[in-house]
Amino acid sequence: MEEIIAIERDSFLTPWSEKIFRNEMTCPVSRMLVVRSHQRQGKILAGYLVYWHVENEIHIHNIAVRKEMRRKGVATRMIAEAMCRSRRQGALRVTLEVRRSNLPAQKMYGKFGFTVEGVRRGYYDSHEDALIMSAYLQAIPLGTGTKNGTGEGGDA
Numbered sequence: 001m002e003e004i005i006a007i008e009r010d011s012f013l014t015p016w017s018e019k020i021f022r023n024e025m026t027c028p029v030s031r032m033l034v035v036r037s038h039q040r041q042g043k044i045l046a047g048y049l050v051y052w053h054v055e056n057e058i059h060i061h062n063i064a065v066r067k068e069m070r071r072k073g074v075a076t077r078m079i080a081e082a083m084c085r086s087r088r089q090g091a092l093r094v095t096l097e098v099r100r101s102n103l104p105a106q107k108m109y110g111k112f113g114f115t116v117e118g119v120r121r122g123y124y125d126s127h128e129d130a131l132i133m134s135a136y137l138q139a140i141p142l143g144t145g146t147k148n149g150t151g152e153g154g155d156a
């Protein structure tokens with residue numbers, strides 16, 4: 001949990017608290033994926049993704065990657081895995097909110113076929129708008145699914 005909180009604080013203006021993460025871990029519709037990386041000092045947490053699966057939709061609530069491990073495909077692996085798993089479990093669509101200013105994340109979602117379907121004005125604490133992005137899971141090339149190093153959360 002300490003690693004998650006450290007990455008979270010390093011990644012967001014208004015980071016989730018430990019309590020929010022713990023609530024997610026007990027929420028029946030919430031799923032967490034983590035990527036761990038083998039380094040000289042041992043295994044460290046590279047990133048995590050939290051999503052909800054409700055009926056035939058998933059919603060990505062949180063995704064972050066350790067700063068020094070970005071641009072190595074960690075987030076791509078987690079999103080692909082979440083989409084693949086949830087599609088196998090009957091999900092047809094994926095949605096999320098992203099800050100209007102977060103161009104790196106928007107570019108990443110664009111690679112998965114997400115498009116902007118709406119705007120939530122002043123959604124964030126800083127009054128910044130959120131773009132609502134969505135993608136249809138059937139249209140997304142999912143590859144082979146589970147890859148080494150992407151696991152269920154809960155023990156981070």
Ligand SMILES: CC(C)(COP(=O)(O)OP(=O)(O)OC[C@H]1O[C@@H](n2cnc3c(N)ncnc32)[C@H](O)[C@@H]1OP(=O)(O)O)[C@@H](O)C(=O)NCCC(=O)NCCS
Pocket residue numbers: 011012063064065066069070071072073074075076077097098099102103104105107108109111
């Ligand atoms: C957004 C974030 C999760 C991406 O994680 P990542 O592991 O670095 O992403 P990937 O390596 O899988 O990158 C996938 C693609 O996204 C785009 N991308 C990612 N970071 C980018 C950046 N800084 N600038 C431009 N494009 C970027 C690129 O198209 C990239 O593909 P490429 O490296 O082949 O060009 C990471 O930057 C992060 O933790 N940011 C802070 C938290 C955050 O903004 N979360 C999203 C909230 S909606």
